[in-house]
Amino acid sequence: MCPESNSEFMKVVLGDAGYVLEDIPHLIDYIPDLPTYPNPLRSNPAYSVVKQYFVNDDDAVAQKIVVHKNSPRGTHFRRAGPRQKVYFESDEVHACIVTCGGLCPGLNTVIREIVCGLYHMYGVNKVLGIDGGYRGFYSRNTVPLTPKVVNDIHKRGGTILGTSRGGHDTSKIVDSIQDRGINQVYIIGGDGTQKGAAVIYKEIRRRDLKVAVVGIPKTIDNDIPVIDKSFGFDTAVEEAQRAINAAHVEAESTENGIGVVKLMGRYSGFIAMYATLASRDVDCCLIPESPFYLEGKGGLFEFMEKRLKENGHMVIVIAEGAGQELLSERVNSTDQQDASGNRALQDVGLWICQRIKDHFTKNRKMVTCLKYIDPTYMIRAVPSIASDNVYCTLLAHSAVHGAMAGYTGFTVGPVNGRHSYIPFNRITEKQNKVVVTDRMWARLLSSTNQPSFLSPKDVIEAKEEEEPPTQLLDGENCKDDDQSALLGCFNCMPVTL
Numbered sequence: 001m002c003p004e005s006n007s008e009f010m011k012v013v014l015g016d017a018g019y020v021l022e023d024i025p026h027l028i029d030y031i032p033d034l035p036t037y038p039n040p041l042r043s044n045p046a047y048s049v050v051k052q053y054f055v056n057d058d059d060a061v062a063q064k065i066v067v068h069k070n071s072p073r074g075t076h077f078r079r080a081g082p083r084q085k086v087y088f089e090s091d092e093v094h095a096c097i098v099t100c101g102g103l104c105p106g107l108n109t110v111i112r113e114i115v116c117g118l119y120h121m122y123g124v125n126k127v128l129g130i131d132g133g134y135r136g137f138y139s140r141n142t143v144p145l146t147p148k149v150v151n152d153i154h155k156r157g158g159t160i161l162g163t164s165r166g167g168h169d170t171s172k173i174v175d176s177i178q179d180r181g182i183n184q185v186y187i188i189g190g191d192g193t194q195k196g197a198a199v200i201y202k203e204i205r206r207r208d209l210k211v212a213v214v215g216i217p218k219t220i221d222n223d224i225p226v227i228d229k230s231f232g233f234d235t236a237v238e239e240a241q242r243a244i245n246a247a248h249v250e251a252e253s254t255e256n257g258i259g260v261v262k263l264m265g266r267y268s269g270f271i272a273m274y275a276t277l278a279s280r281d282v283d284c285c286l287i288p289e290s291p292f293y294l295e296g297k298g299g300l301f302e303f304m305e306k307r308l309k310e311n312g313h314m315v316i317v318i319a320e321g322a323g324q325e326l327l328s329e330r331v332n333s334t335d336q337q338d339a340s341g342n343r344a345l346q347d348v349g350l351w352i353c354q355r356i357k358d359h360f361t362k363n364r365k366m367v368t369c370l371k372y373i374d375p376t377y378m379i380r381a382v383p384s385i386a387s388d389n390v391y392c393t394l395l396a397h398s399a400v401h402g403a404m405a406g407y408t409g410f411t412v413g414p415v416n417g418r419h420s421y422i423p424f425n426r427i428t429e430k431q432n433k434v435v436v437t438d439r440m441w442a443r444l445l446s447s448t449n450q451p452s453f454l455s456p457k458d459v460i461e462a463k464e465e466e467e468p469p470t471q472l473l474d475g476e477n478c479k480d481d482d483q484s485a486l487l488g489c490f491n492c493m494p495v496t497l
Helices: 107-122 170-180 191-206 233-252 270-279 300-311 324-330 348-362 376-380 386-404 424-428 439-448 456-466 481-487
Strands: 011-014 019-023 060-062 074-079 095-099 127-130 142-144 184-189 212-217 257-263 284-286 313-319 369-373 410-415 418-423 470-472 494-496
Touching (some): 019 418, 107 127, 107 184, 107 386, 170 191, 191 424, 212 386, 212 424, 233 257, 233 270, 233 313, 233 376, 233 386, 257 270, 257 348, 257 376, 270 284, 270 313, 270 439, 284 439, 300 313, 300 348, 313 348, 324 348, 348 369, 418 424
Parallel strands (some): 019 074, 095 127, 095 184, 184 212, 257 369, 284 313
Antiparallel strands (some): 011 019, 060 074, 074 418, 127 142, 410 418
């Protein structure tokens, strides 16, 4: 076994055959000699029937599940779940929950299950809700949370705690945590929120506070890397079906009817792609990852004319972040950002509808009837469906188990179907995007029979971007000294980073 490599947010442990464990911080990393206590689940009647309800400390989950027989074992994450020993007594726990960023189906379910998980599994009865996002730590009232208070909130959309973008003042937030005696912080939000959580953890560690900081990743767009999917995504796809069905009914009810549906997807087109695949009523799906063009041979307008002549109607689904480069050519583009730091987008739905109308107005041989549907804010405000409710429950319980076991500075999520503890930096370093050279996008193109809009040069470039670099991790031969120092030696075994 090679020695460990430490950092503020991640401990890299190396093993035989190319095994890499990207471990998460623990309270004893900076507060040694903390006492431990038997896990209360030992005497919990609900868990007494479980054959093996404690997770082995050596259990890890592989990030890459498809391997060759001679390939290295690769990157792993610590498996989530209850541990034999905990680092908090039930009576001493004073937890808080905060929701940040935009709305997403399932927020209330996560809140409910954190509260109920702490209460029913660990006997914790002091839980505060922070009102109004990060700034609520220092400028808003708190909301006492009990199982009775949160009993039926999963049936409602939105978040009972309120939310906001921005408002992150690290010193004020940690001062509030310290002054209130809070020792477990559960932060629910997207990549910007998780970056803020990482900074909060760093400041708490600097002050040597016994406070566990746990992130629950939230994005309706499913653009958080490493984890299989984000909560609320299934609900979004399900709800998008209603809009697509309405657009299809409108389109097929008139001659040369065109239905245009704009769905969420600022940088990633997962909702649009999965809703299109599930619907089978969509003729063309446009996403940010696959640039398209309107005019000329192989363009969108040529495809539309062909499809309308064949079927007499068509449905287009477009993600909100698609075609922004085309809008910037015609609209005065600005670098404005919202409070979360996201670039302000032009309304591609209204723009493409106008361009379609202009095109067919010039082409008097084909009179069209266009109907535009934008359900984006309706989708994110609905209650979560059954599969998301179950998923949110597992996320919340994994977060609670990790905090009680003394882990901190991590986020939770399923990796290849197994819930894991993931270092903050791994889920904030990049965004998860649709791979247009992958089989799933090929399935969509086959289903809709739409053009890919990609030139051979675009395909080559896309493949080069998606192929991860392979390096020889050897102390003497690796040209990158920093990588060598961090990852140690695998006897010159090729490892995909």
